[in-house]
Amino acid sequence: MNFNFTEDQLDLKRMVQEVVAKEIIPYALEMDHNDGMREGLLEKLDEAGLLNLTVPEEYGGPGLDALSIALIYEQLGYGCAGVATSVAANALASYPVVLAGTDEQKKKFFDVINRGKLAAFALTEPGAGSDAGAVATSAVKDGDDYILNGTKCFITNGGSAEIYVIFANARKSAGIRGLTAFIVERNTPGFSVGKKEEKMGIRASNTCELILDNVRVPAANRLGREGEGFKIAMKTLDAARPFVGAVSVGLAQAAFDLAVKYAKEREQFGKPIASFQLVQAMIADMAMQIEAARLLCYKACWMKDQNVEYSKESAIAKCFAADTAMKVTTDAVQILGGYGYSKEYPAEKYMRDAKIMQIYEGTNQIQRLVIANNILY
Ligand code: CAA
Numbered sequence: 001m002n003f004n005f006t007e008d009q010l011d012l013k014r015m016v017q018e019v020v021a022k023e024i025i026p027y028a029l030e031m032d033h034n035d036g037m038r039e040g041l042l043e044k045l046d047e048a049g050l051l052n053l054t055v056p057e058e059y060g061g062p063g064l065d066a067l068s069i070a071l072i073y074e075q076l077g078y079g080c081a082g083v084a085t086s087v088a089a090n091a092l093a094s095y096p097v098v099l100a101g102t103d104e105q106k107k108k109f110f111d112v113i114n115r116g117k118l119a120a121f122a123l124t125e126p127g128a129g130s131d132a133g134a135v136a137t138s139a140v141k142d143g144d145d146y147i148l149n150g151t152k153c154f155i156t157n158g159g160s161a162e163i164y165v166i167f168a169n170a171r172k173s174a175g176i177r178g179l180t181a182f183i184v185e186r187n188t189p190g191f192s193v194g195k196k197e198e199k200m201g202i203r204a205s206n207t208c209e210l211i212l213d214n215v216r217v218p219a220a221n222r223l224g225r226e227g228e229g230f231k232i233a234m235k236t237l238d239a240a241r242p243f244v245g246a247v248s249v250g251l252a253q254a255a256f257d258l259a260v261k262y263a264k265e266r267e268q269f270g271k272p273i274a275s276f277q278l279v280q281a282m283i284a285d286m287a288m289q290i291e292a293a294r295l296l297c298y299k300a301c302w303m304k305d306q307n308v309e310y311s312k313e314s315a316i317a318k319c320f321a322a323d324t325a326m327k328v329t330t331d332a333v334q335i336l337g338g339y340g341y342s343k344e345y346p347a348e349k350y351m352r353d354a355k356i357m358q359i360y361e362g363t364n365q366i367q368r369l370v371i372a373n374n375i376l377y
Contacts, residue, residue, distance in 0.1 A: 009068050016075040019048045024079035031204035032349050037083060037160075045087060046116030050076070054091040054098060059110040066239070066301035070246040074294075077250025081353035082204030084247040086118065089156040089205070091243060092361070093119035095236040096165045096181050100224035109183055112163045120161035122152040122210055123233055129154075130366050133176035133230055137212060139168035146170065146182065146222065148215040151194070154360075158208030159193045162186050166212070167233060170226045179229030183221040190215040201352030239304060241314045241361055245297035245321035248357040252290050252325045255332035255350040259283065262336050273335070282335060286328045293321035312374035319367035322357035329354040 005013070023044045031038055045051055053069045055061020069091065076084035090113055097109045113119055128134040137150025148168050152158070164184045171178030184191060194209030224232055260283060263274035273279050300317040303310035329350040333340035340347040358364045 005071070009071055012068055013071045013075060015048065016050070016072050019044065019050070020075050020079035024076070024083055028080040028083075028204070029343075029346060029349065031080060031082060032201075033203075033343075035198070035203045036206065037086065037204050041083070042118070043116065045083075050087055051090055051116055051118070052094075052110065052113045053087075054094040055110045055113055056098065056106075059106050060114045061110060066242065066304040067298060070242060070297055070301045073243050073246040074250040074253075074297075077247035078254045079250075080204055081247055081251045081350075081357075082202035084250065085202045085356075086157055086160070086205040088240070088243050088247060089121060089161075090119050092236065092240045093121040093157075093161070093163075093165050095239050096121070096223050096232045097183070099235055100181065100228065100232050101183075105183060105221070105223065109163060117162040118157045118160050120155050120157040120164045120210075121236070122155045122158070122164050122166045124152060124154050126151065126153055130363055132233060133179065135167050135169050135179055137166070137168040138172065139170040139180055139182065139217075141170065141219070142216070144219050145216045146180075146219060148182065148184070148190075148212045148217055150212050152210040152212075154197065154207055155210055156205055156207055156360075158206060158210050159196055160206045164210070165223065166210070167229050168212075174227060176230045177227045179233070180226050181223040181229040181232050182217050183223065184212075184215065184217055188215050188217065200355060201349070202356050237362055238311045238314045241318035241367070242297050242300040242304070244357060244361045245293065245300070245317040248318075248321035248325035248354070249290060249294045249297055251350060251353055251357070252286070252293065252321075252328040255325075255329040255347060255354075256283075256286050256290055258345070258347060258350075259286070259332040259335040262339070279335060282331050286331055289324040289328060293317075293324040296320050312371055315362070315367040315370040315374075318361065319364045319371070322354075322364055325354040325357050326351075 027038050052061045053064055057063030073088055139146040139148050166182050166184045169178040170180040190213045192211045194211045197207040263279055264272050266273045296317040300310055300313040303313050333347045333351050336347045339345050
């Protein structure tokens, strides 16, 4: 086994750390309070080459391996999980195109992302969350086009994206086997952005409802064959879940560093609270959980890069890292006490941000189901 990173990976990590320290950390609380990314940040992230991480080299992207991408998301998660979520949603939306796009579709989709724009992956609906196969948005063939009708909800980058991958059912009677993926451009007539979600955390990212009212999409925008959508969605989520894990690890690390610093500075009963063994036990547990989560995420990405089956490891990484982020950020609030509960410090933001990691891209209950199914069947 080799636990060393390549020089390129270390350079990349250092570069992202610098961007995060300069452009994200000083503004993270402000973005949280203002409920959106600060002006100009997207351009800075684009300049640093962080928006098109999953675009293959032949289509103008960096063609990075999954492990390098995870290193980047971990650093972004350290700075602000909301910003990291928005950036990672570009990867989530790109992956169906990487998997099933034609040369023409790849050129069209990746060109938008290479220009520093955001993309969105639209699967979830009011009646299709964990039960992704229950998508009710319809796609009815009409000559060389499809007519899409329906509503999507909780879509990351929903209001800020230029291009979308939208899942609709082209054969209702076939259920899951009717699910089909389409590329939809924002300016398509009938397509509109609905309600913006007021979220508990990751407030720098934009989460919206999407409304499709007789949206005419050329069949040339269909990804893969009719009915291939469910498998495309599942494979995409396999690829993206370790990245949610990586963001969770970065977030947990940030909360941990804050808690350790505070524990060394804060004095009670005449000494730093870090000298009390009950606090030390919390710090040790936090460190163990973060280390384990990090290794699980790196391993899932490494397996993907080796082209071996990694669906189970992907779910394990996401589930463990998200639970770790929730536990570690909660403990960080506890160590900071009243200051942890106050908006003066970022601890409470970390805790609010962590909760979504256990919910999106498949709840942790669904991850456990995927893990068990992989073991049992
Ligand atoms: N790779 C390839 N194929 C897969 C697969 C995978 N990982 N998982 C399932 N399939 C295939 C199965 O082999 C099966 O194929 P056949 O019919 O040919 O046998 C088919 O898909 C159906 O599989 P299941 O019977 O297992 O499907 P299911 O209906 O029981 O659902 C599930 C499985 C795991 C619960 C799935 O619905 C799921 O992952 N749900 C969670 C959805 C989710 O993660 N949503 C997140 C939305 S994105 C988001 O949150 C983004 C954001 O904004 C940040």
